[in-house]
Amino acid sequence: MVDDDAVSMLLSAQSDMKWFGANFTKFKKEFNNKFIAFRNKQVIDSDSNLDSLMIKLRKSNINTADVFIEFLSNVKAIL
Amino acid sequence: MEKERVMLQIMNNRLILVGVIESKNLRMPKRIFDAIIDTGSVNSYLSQKDVERFQISVQSKNSEGEVDFGGSRFVQAKIPDVELSFFKGESKELRAIKIPFRALKTTKSSERKKIIASELPSILGMDFLSNSKYSLHVVLTENIAYLQYEG
Numbered sequence: 001m002v003d004d005d006a007v008s009m010l011l012s013a014q015s016d017m018k019w020f021g022a023n024f025t026k027f028k029k030e031f032n033n034k035f036i037a038f039r040n041k042q043v044i045d046s047d048s049n050l051d052s053l054m055i056k057l058r059k060s061n062i063n064t065a066d067v068f069i070e071f072l073s074n075v076k077a078i079l
Numbered sequence: 080m081e082k083e084r085v086m087l088q089i090m091n092n093r094l095i096l097v098g099v100i101e102s103k104n105l106r107m108p109k110r111i112f113d114a115i116i117d118t119g120s121v122n123s124y125l126s127q128k129d130v131e132r133f134q135i136s137v138q139s140k141n142s143e144g145e146v147d148f149g150g151s152r153f154v155q156a157k158i159p160d161v162e163l164s165f166f167k168g169e170s171k172e173l174r175a176i177k178i179p180f181r182a183l184k185t186t187k188s189s190e191r192k193k194i195i196a197s198e199l200p201s202i203l204g205m206d207f208l209s210n211s212k213y214s215l216h217v218v219l220t221e222n223i224a225y226l227q228y229e230g
Contacts, residue, residue, distance in 0.1 A: 006109055009109060010097070010166060010173070012111075017113060024090060048194075050128060054132075065111075065133050065134070077198065
């Protein structure tokens, strides 16, 4: 069975992540040491603190589960 | 017959799988998700960031001890299996795989260390590759990375 919801979510998510990747270097300069929330190829909000960003998004009636949140830093992290 | 390939995104020399996750047991509907494929990790982990993003309640009774990850110490807790869906091959057909994620919650109390812990991404570890029967192929010089189904 084709799950149309999942397919459209995935297409949009892949497109957003490609857009984020294409702008990664620019965003790293612009949002150094910050979390950014993005969706539909737009940065929605940013903050240096994850909790503060979540609060701002929820205040704007944005479901935090419906956006990508990534941390940007010029400092490389080792997993 | 050609084997099924799942293309990965390469960002900052990290391998990223974009998918949709859901869990009936967690009452979590379908959500967009990205994780790093990390062959240095035995298990798969939902980052603290994603635990907060999806508002998953991490119960201390399900704690499986502590784990060091990205230079920070976390409590790891077993959560009900989460189903991860992604495109198989070039088609728009989905493959769905149950992932035994562990959720991470930092043990640190200082603000700075809590922030460092929240920066870490979700991880698909070696358990994901072995359970889902995928092999991992990476050619960084050609900017190509993919999973290949070997089942």
